[in-house]
Amino acid sequence: MTDRVVPPAARQRKRPTKQGVVLSAELIVDTALRLIEEHGADALSVRRLGRALGADPSSLYRYFRDTDDLMLAIADELIGRTLRSWRPTGDWVADLRELGLRMHAGALAHPRAAVLSAHRVTGRRHEIQAVESILGVLRRAGFPGPEAVRIYHAFVDQALAFGALDSAGTALPRSAREAEAQVWRTTYGRLPAESHPHIAATARHLVTTMRASSYPAALDLFLDAARTRLDNLPAGTGDPRPH
Known part of the structure; x- marks a missing residue:
């Protein structure tokens, strides 16, 4: 794709594609997500997308400047799907735990797209909503502005990193995943206590x-540390709590 996107008001295609559907940015993003999970990054080509949509490839320029613009839209859509049914309850630890687990599950639902998009900053509607919502949870909990941003940054990076890590493992062929799992049993599970006493003492736990994924445990450790940090803030350092 090249830099020749059509203004939003002029994008609507009047005639259906060969498959009988009317093109939209949402349809293109959904199709691109499906193709990425089937074919990986190579799916983001004008020709492949046009063929899947039953449309002239050049019509995609009416919606996206280039494939990077489309990738940012895909990343923002994944964020939107995570936020769609998440509602803060006022218990900031429970709310962030629930959101973190949703982010991780969302990545595993679209593992190849998650690996491609985890490091991107979209600046789009769903991402802006996520930043505002998470900072709101933290500031209402009593974290002052700089601390709220620090916790937000670490929380999001942890969720995205684990999502990408576990998604990459999910994308491996099944035989490779099973072979790696067997290493814990056939290699670590058989190391002698004389040479590797700590591994031998915990081998059965390592195997199971x-x-x-260690993400749920890592998330709980992170939230415990954040709660301790909040409890130990000097008096008077918090911002006025927003409603």
Whole structure:
């Protein structure tokens, strides 16, 4: 794609595509998401998208400047899907835990797209909503502005990093995943106590634990640390709590 996007008011295609659908930015994003999960990053080509949509590839320029513009829209859509049914309750720890787990689950639902988009900053509607919502949760909890931003930054980066890490593992062929899981049993599970006493003492726990994501545990540790940090803030350092 090249830099020749059509203004929003002029984008609507009047005639259906060959498959009988009317093009829209939402339809293109949904189709691109499906193709990425099927084919990886190579799916983001004008020709492949046009073929999947039953449309002239050049018509995609009416909605997106280039493939990077489309990638940012995909990243923002993933954020939107995470936020769609999340509502803060006023319990900031429970709210952030629920959101973090939703972010992680959303990445695993679209693992290839998550790996491609986790490091992007979209500046778009859903991302802006997420930043505003998370900062609101933290400031209402009593974190002053600089501390709220610090906690927000660490919270989001942790969720995105684990999402990308676990998504990359999910994208491996099943045989590779099973072979790696077996390493914990056949290699670590058989190391002698004489040479590796700590591994031998915890081998059965390694075998049962290391196959699963550590994100829930890491998230709980992070939130415990954040709660301790809030409890130990000097008196008078917080901003006035917003409503």
